[in-house]
Amino acid sequence: MVFAAVCEGYLGMMPHWDLWLHLYRGELFNAPTGTTGVRKPVRAGCLNLVLKTGKTERPREYIPVGLTSNHAGWDSQWFYLRNDDDLFPVYTGCLISERPENWTYGIVQVHQSRLDPLLDALKKLRVEGLTAALVLSAVYHRRVLPLMSRPLRMDEMGPDVSSRDHEACRMSNEAPTDDEVAARVRAAVAGDFQPEHVNGFPMRPDARSIDLVSLLSTYDIDSQSSSIFLKICPCLRRDRSMFGLRGLR
Numbered sequence: 501m502v503f504a505a506v507c508e509g510y511l512g513m514m515p516h517w518d519l520w521l522h523l524y525r526g527e528l529f530n531a532p533t534g535t536t537g538v539r540k541p542v543r544a545g546c547l548n549l550v551l552k553t554g555k556t557e558r559p560r561e562y563i564p565v566g567l568t569s570n571h572a573g574w575d576s577q578w579f580y581l582r583n584d585d586d587l588f589p590v591y592t593g594c595l596i597s598e599r600p601e602n603w604t605y606g607i608v609q610v611h612q613s614r615l616d617p618l619l620d621a622l623k624k625l626r627v628e629g630l631t632a633a634l635v636l637s638a639v640y641h642r643r644v645l646p647l648m649s650r651p652l653r654m655d656e657m658g659p660d661v662s663s664r665d666h667e668a669c670r671m672s673n674e675a676p677t678d679d680e681v682a683a684r685v686r687a688a689v690a691g692d693f694q695p696e697h698v699n700g701f702p703m704r705p706d707a708r709s710i711d712l713v714s715l716l717s718t719y720d721i722d723s724q725s726s727s728i729f730l731k732i733c734p735c736l737r738r739d740r741s742m743f744g745l746r747g748l749r
Contacts, residue, residue: 526599530542562622640680640681657669678695
């Protein structure tokens, strides 16, 4: 949810697939068996999405993100996922025992320069102090429906928009208190987030939001890349679909 909110609320675009590929990779999760060094494939949740690290500069290209838990033991609990309108692949029962090579792919090298304006904008946001905790507080403060179909992007939820469209984007008719928002943030992100920090880094188009026009004015947002992300993550455009990948930030 944080990545989608950064794209919409601060960069002013739908979630961008190439930017996602640049920042994240997939890792294979195998469940413990009780024997040291021996793990087994799982039928659900074998894909972990993690920020690219190693010898690259990727961790410093994104905003600081730290979860309150590594969710160890999550695989001991099961849930059912309804495949509305056949948006997801048909279940085959296939077990993945080795990580597919394409889980680590990034953007094609010849297209790398296209991301420069977006990475410059992310750098400015990071330097100005944006963190995952502040992103979540802005999302909760606006009562945004997370990862669901909405008539407006987060950056379009301004004062000139009709109340009807605003309400269609909100999870509640009543605004949460700052104490409630701070408690939700602390439950998801590591750190001692306090009520006085709520909405401390406003999204566009609110007052005090960071102006990135000079950085993104020459950037031609690739609508195809954003549409690919929506196809991969149908929950972003279908209000009845759910998406649960371990490690998604």
